[in-house]
Amino acid sequence: MEKPLDNARPFRTALATAALTLAAAVVLPSAAVAAPETPNDAATGNSTNASYAGLPDGSKRKKTLMIGLDGAAIAKFGTAGMPNVQGLMDGGMTATSNLFANPMAPTVSGAGWxxxxxxxxxxxxxxxxxxxTAPNYxxxxxxxxxxxxxxxxxxxLVVGTWSPIPQKVFGEKVDLRIAGGNDAGTTAKAVEYLANGNPDSTxxxxxxxxxxxxxYGTEREEYLAALRRVDSQVGEILNAVKNRPGYTSEDWLVVLTSDHGHTPTGGHGGNTAAERQTFVIAQGTGIESGSIRNDVKITDIAPSVLKHEGITPEAAWTLDGQAFPDIEADAFDSLRTSLKTRVDETAPAADVKGWTTTAPEGxxxxxxxxxxxxVTEWRGWSFATDEFWTNVDRNQGRETSVRNRNVFAVADSDEWDDKAHAAGQFDSTLVSPDFKVKGGKTATLSFASNYRIDGPQSGEVFVSYDGGTPQLVKSYTANFNGFESLALEVPKGAKKAKISFRYTGTNSAFWTVDQVTLDR
Incomplete structure (x- = not known):
């Protein structure tokens, strides 16, 4: 029987082993009409036009492999010594980012995977x-x-040590779902199918x-030894791919990730930096060797795999993630190299650079x-990273700002009010550069927005055309965390539009804004 949270999960693998050692759940493929294959997608190498041990023969040259390392703290990879993982990092992309925390969800496996x-x-x-309990799958x-x-x-193909991975997280349309029992069994099964079968996506x-x-917690040798063991297993899996007869003619995207971190003394589920940190390591065509990114998150893995397999996510799917190549830096991200260390704040480490009140060009x-x-850091709109801002005062909902990428704009009346100031409320307006528009047409204003209320405050979005009087576009009256898409009816003859974000608050909560675009 599973615990409701992961905090007492040392027994999880043992339970899975006893109940599901090497058990396989085979599911018939969907009856939907297959998309036509292009010559470049044709199966190669190991293709035998026959199934292998319940796994249908693959049909594609482009293939994907995703390996999840449960509870792996990337901050400990170097100390442990993980040559196989390091090889992926050297030959591809490494991106660290942070998870949610309560009140969105605790940092546990069900939510992370x-x-x-x-x-x-x-x-x-x-x-x-x-x-x-009630997944919205x-x-x-x-x-x-x-x-x-x-x-x-x-x-x-899905092979997973923790039974909910093949039984719940991945659905019945998947051709073959296997519970490996323990990591040695999972690795052996994965290697067997990659070597002898022809899966397209694993x-x-x-x-x-x-x-x-x-x-043991992340500071003990036992944890480092576990990292080294899993590195060896990753090496076995990668070798199974590289030793495939058709490997040189196949196009593989390989991704490595984790669902959460751990505290130094052991456990997770909370909102500390060590528990929230995750990573995406990816290697494949078009990914620069040795590259480091600050704008990639774990929700970007699914659309990246789909894009590699030739599927463009539909707008109606309302995914939070984007394929790695489609993620574009915005003006706020240009500030990363000029971010500052703390002034009045005391929680972030003294050497962490993560905020500025200097706006980007325009x-x-x-x-x-x-x-x-x-408080100096939050006097008016500021620009910050998640690593800095969410850790100034935890347990107040800042950890829910997961849709921001890299550097974002934040107005935080709660933190600003923690130091004495002249009479009056927080009242600051963030103003965009001019966007070109077409008079008489509809333009779409898009941005990521996390608006959280905890007292008297207001959040308003305005637009002005060609220097005219600002017009109200949106006024927040309730909490909102998502992507805004607001239609603007551009007046005839207008050529330029300027967007303003005005926030007022009296020791209330915050508003974050990111990825502001105006499509015409």
Missing amino acids: SSIATGVWPDKHNVVDNNF GQYPDYLSRLETSQPKAST FIHLDEVDGAGHS WNIDNSAMPAGG
Whole structure:
């Protein structure tokens, strides 16, 4: 019987072993019509036009392998010594990012792996613990189910040590789902199918690093030893791919990730930086060797796999993630190299650079109505990273700002009010550069927005055309966390539009804005 949270999960692998050692759940493929294959997608190498041990023969040259290392803390990879993982990092992309925390969901496996598999955060897929009480997989299925729906001839495989991975997180459309029992069994089964079968897209889950994290914490040698063991297993899996007879003619995207981290003393589920940190390591065509990115998150894995397999996510899917190549830096991201260390704040480490009130080129901040004083970092609109801002004061909902990427704009009246200031409320306006528009047409204003209320405050979006009077576009009256898409009816003859974000608050909560675009 599973615990509702992962906090007491050392027994998880043992339970899975006893109940499901090497058990396989075979599911018939979808009856949907297959998408036509192009010559470049034709199966090669190991293709025998026959199934292998219950796995249909693959149909594609482009193939994907995703390996999940449960509870693996990337901050400990270097100390442990992980040559196989390091090889992936050297030959591809490494991106660290942070998970959600309560009140969105605790940092546990059910929520983490569901976010990875579906490409959306817990407020959409609705898995907020390890009980999977009411998952919204019908609206937000796993990426392998989406692949099977679009391309029924694709061969899909899941092998997972933790039984909910093959039994719940990945759905019945997947061709073959296997519970490996323990990490050695999972690795052996994965190697067997990669070497002798011809899967097009494979997901592998390895669990025992998490068990070591629970038992010992990340600072003990036992945890480092678990990282080295899993590195060896990753090496076995990668060698199975590279030794395939058709490997040189196949086009592989390989992704490595984790569902959460661990505390130094062991355990997770909370909102500390160590528990929230995750990573995406990816190697494949078009990914720069040795590249480091600050804008990639775990929800980007699913759309990246789908894009590699020739599927463009539909707008109606409302995914939170984007394919790696499609993620574009915005003006706020240009500030990363000029971010500052703390001034009045005390929680972030003294050497962490993560905030500035200097706007990027073309943008400006109107603080004419701001009272003097208050916390320096948050006097008016600021620009910050998640690593800095969410850790200034935890347990106040800042950890829900998962849709921001890299550097984002934040107005935080709660933190600003923590230091004495002149009379008056927080009142600051963030103003965009001019966007070109076409008079008489409809333009679409898009941005990521997390508006959270905890007292008297207001959040308003305005647009002005050619220097005219600002017009109200949106006024927030309730909490909102998502992507805005606002239609603007551009007046005839207008050529330029300027967007303003005005926030006022009296020791209330915050508003974050990111990825602002105006499409005409």
